[in-house]
Amino acid sequence: SHTKYDPQNVFAKILRKEIPCKAIYENDFVLAFHDIAPQAPVHALVIPKNPYISYAEFAERAAPEEIVAFTKAVAFVAKELGLSEGGYRVISNTGKDSGQEVPHFHMHIMGGRPMGFMG
Ligand code: 5GP
Numbered sequence: 169s170h171t172k173y174d175p176q177n178v179f180a181k182i183l184r185k186e187i188p189c190k191a192i193y194e195n196d197f198v199l200a201f202h203d204i205a206p207q208a209p210v211h212a213l214v215i216p217k218n219p220y221i222s223y224a225e226f227a228e229r230a231a232p233e234e235i236v237a238f239t240k241a242v243a244f245v246a247k248e249l250g251l252s253e254g255g256y257r258v259i260s261n262t263g264k265d266s267g268q269e270v271p272h273f274h275m276h277i278m279g280g281r282p283m284g285f286m287g
Pocket of ligand 1: 202
């Protein structure tokens, strides 16, 4: 995409610790925290520390070790949050038609209830 990363987006501010979050896990590449408006009993977000607007940009531009770290962090966080047995959903909204609101790539992890088809 030719769109430029907005360093004032809310997740950039969280990464700079300008606004607080309920952190769950962090390593060199990723930060995981609880969603401020949970849509399920467990609703976490995992974000890369580097500035990618969307899943598409992350997939194109991130280094292989960053993609591996991110993928493993999502599963690790789900397990830490107690979702291994009941299961969980991972979703990333990318771009206009998806309804993506925050223009910093993030993966939603939702669980703790039966999730239904898309809700
Ligand atoms: P999107 O619609 O972009 O896929 O999802 C953005 C998510 O970020 C939403 O689920 C929303 O509740 C969450 N969110 C927005 N602002 C904040 C915030 O300041 N703190 C946290 N923890 N989550 C936020």
